[in-house]
Amino acid sequence: MIGAVAVWSMSRREVVASATAVGEATFPYIPGLLAFRELPVLLEAFGIVGAHGYAPLHIDAVICDGHGIAHPRGFGIACHLGLLLGIPTVGCGKSRLVGEFVMPATQKGSSSLLLYKEREVGQVVCTRDGVAPVFVSPGHLIGMKAAVDLILRCCVRYRLPEPIRTAHKLAGDALRSYRRVLE
Numbered sequence: 001m002i003g004a005v006a007v008w009s010m011s012r013r014e015v016v017a018s019a020t021a022v023g024e025a026t027f028p029y030i031p032g033l034l035a036f037r038e039l040p041v042l043l044e045a046f047g048i049v050g051a052h053g054y055a056p057l058h059i060d061a062v063i064c065d066g067h068g069i070a071h072p073r074g075f076g077i078a079c080h081l082g083l084l085l086g087i088p089t090v091g092c093g094k095s096r097l098v099g100e101f102v103m104p105a106t107q108k109g110s111s112s113l114l115l116y117k118e119r120e121v122g123q124v125v126c127t128r129d130g131v132a133p134v135f136v137s138p139g140h141l142i143g144m145k146a147a148v149d150l151i152l153r154c155c156v157r158y159r160l161p162e163p164i165r166t167a168h169k170l171a172g173d174a175l176r177s178y179r180r181v182l183e
Contacts, residue, residue, distance in 0.1 A: 003041035082140025089139030
């Protein structure tokens with residue numbers, strides 16, 4: 001498994017630190033229990049970033065490629081990670097895991113409620129004009145409005161927030177390098 005972390009400066013609007021970690025999966029893939037499989041390698045990547053001066057105490061919030069409370073058990077990977085790091089976390093999923101919603105308007109900033117078991121568990125948010133929305137849910141130490149605001153502030157040119165886009169690219173690059181080493 002490969003975990004990737006990208007630290008994005010809101011004021012500079014750029015990545016200021018990043019790290020990847022490679023590890024063996026010690027937990028099987030079970031839908032709804034992603035955190036138990038992916039957190040060990042993510043925590044290792046956070047440790048590497050921390051060694052470069054960006055310890056969790058210096059990070060204001062984390063955006064996870066996954067869900068927070070918009071989860072069948074109400075506790076997705078963003079909740080787990082935030083609890084372990086002790087900092088605010090937000091889940092930002094590309095697709096819905098649970099709940100019902102009405103599609104929001106297609107203008108940037110438009111949103112609609114994501115309801116699960118008669119409870120608001122997230123917002124369906126349009127981050128760019130004319131693109132599919134993302135599914136935003138609080139993870140740890142953050143409210144719904146602040147979670148949505150953070151996602152919108154981190155979406156500069158694309159549908160996904162810059163930290164997630166960068167982490168995806170880092171993970172892909174690390175995977176290609178790892179495969180070359182094995183060949």
